[in-house]
Amino acid sequence: MSRARIHLIAPASILNKGDAAIYIGAINLITKYLPKCDLSISIEGYGESSGISRMFDSGNLILCKGLLQGIKNSFIRESDMAEFGGKSSPSTRFLSRLPFLRFLYGPLALAQINKCLKLESEPFNSISESDGAVILGHNLEDSTLPMYLFNYAVPKLLFNKKTIIFPMSISALQNGEGLSSVIHESHARFILKQMDYIVLREKFSFDFLKQKLHVNNTVLAADTAFFLHKENCQETLDALYDQGIEIKKPALAVCVRGEGYFQNYGKYIHVSYSSFIRHLAKILDDLISKLDIDVYFVPMTIYPHINFDRYDHAGALLVFKEMRHKSKAHIINTWDMTPSEIASLIEHMDFVLTMRMHQAIMAAIVGVPSALILPAEDNKALGIMKSLGLDDYFIDLGLPPTQIYRNISEKVLEGFNNRPVLKRIMDSKLPLIKKKVAVAAKILALEIEQ
Incomplete structure (x- = not known):
């Protein structure tokens, strides 16, 4: 049996050590439960940190620029629209289902995405050749919601790949005021329902997706940062x-x-x-x-x-x-x-x-503590x-x-x-938390094997 190829998408910059902990923990998790797989990862902020080679040193992990970087860096003239914007192109179909992208990127969005595909942009190529994608989800903040949903949508709607999000929180959808000024809730619901699984890291978001947005492809687990390893x-x-x-x-x-x-x-x-x-x-x-x-x-x-x-x-x-x-x-x-x-x-x-x-x-x-x-x-x-x-x-x-x-x-x-007491409490909780984190990897393994 050939080795599975999994592409990870990291939608937030690694310059935030917390987001980097999510990504590294996820890599540790996947390599433990799916040892016979090849991994690639698209990282927003790739190239901005001098410590990236030490941060992501897991075997033969292939590092790529983030999806948004690929689009933002593909500047072309409006007159080039005709060359890249044919009605039959995959990104035309993609954008027709995601009208908010036109709002986010303006009139050049279609051309920019098409140019990335035409030039075989690194992250898009890795996704197209993979057996499935894992979106290393992020809390959906009001101001950045369209950008994260774009990352979520690409593997499934553009390449029809099995797609799992973990770990994820949606407090902005629950608490955000004026969310409609950024993106209509129906867009979020549409994209989230397309995912094969959404792995939530806490119960508030899990309940909200099921009860309020009627999104049922959800599983409750924990934050992948709990699989972070300490150094010497x-x-x-x-x-x-x-x-x-x-x-x-x-x-x-x-x-x-x-x-x-x-x-x-x-x-x-x-x-x-x-x-x-x-x-x-x-x-x-x-x-x-x-x-x-x-x-x-x-x-x-x-x-x-x-x-x-x-x-x-x-x-x-x-x-x-x-x-x-x-x-x-x-x-x-x-x-x-x-x-x-x-x-x-x-x-x-x-x-x-x-x-x-x-x-x-x-x-x-x-x-x-x-x-x-x-x-x-x-x-x-x-x-x-x-x-x-x-x-x-x-x-x-x-x-x-x-x-x-x-x-x-x-x-x-x-x-x-109370340090000794608090340490005993945490130590008693950590094994259960790590078991919950492992749920995400086990679901991924089942999906890829299918």
Whole structure:
């Protein structure tokens, strides 16, 4: 029997370490349960990270540019439309079923897609030659919904390949206001119903798809980031030493989102970003005094050339600037670190205070408890913390400001005191979570074998 060929589609940039953790975990998962298969992957952001070769070093994995990059980089004149836009072309049929793409890409969308096909664009070629596709799904945010749905639709509607999405969340469809200004809900429902399976990572989204959108090709599993492997601890410490940083115990890891998050989710957050930064700095100073800890900022996003002020590293700099105990606070440069290396770094911490769900997952993998600060409307994050038995350590960013600050201080103090208990709880939950993650790979294996 010939080896199966599976093409993975990574719709979000790997410059976000959390998204990269999803992708690497999925590769680890598939190679474990389908060892006799050849993998290729289309990655948005491919070529933007110097650590990509270390990040994706799984055997003979073939790396391709993302589907959207292929289209965006295929610029042609409007006068070329006739050459590439014949009525019988596959992309004409594709676009006729997805009218929102014309809105997303404008009048050149048809020509751009056709040009990619005509030139045998790398990612489209890999999909056409595969036995099936796995969309490494992403939370469907209002502003990026059309882009993700485009990635979902290509393998099934353009190439008629078996297509599975995992892991996925749809909180934007559930909570998004003004979603119709981006894309009509019927488009989302149409595309999702075309998939062979949709593997959800938490129950909120699973129930919503079945009950509200009447999409029944769904399975409940867990986030593939739980299949992330940690790297050699000593090598991680050596890398920190090169930055002039030494881990001193007790240690608190902190990840602060940039201002862009507060702008995007302002309808759920009732505190200004500047006020949050000032109060968080004061809380960390107080914790340093009470617990004699060192604070290590571990950003999950560092985009040195793109909207710098909007991401985690910028948030860390702002908090650090406001702190009094600067000698006890350290900002780690994670730009060249893989998700596995970040997990190994977190293993040296005693507790994690984070605004990134996948950092909480990394912490759980290495046995370090965490508190997660996000709005309660973030279904995927709240669901993940519940699955870890840490729902009491989910700090709702939508509460009144005084309550948020009180909860942060109390939960970090409580977490330091209860570390052994919290670790036992997480350790008891992880085997079940990994079994749930494996559901996705088993479904994929059955589909490919058919």
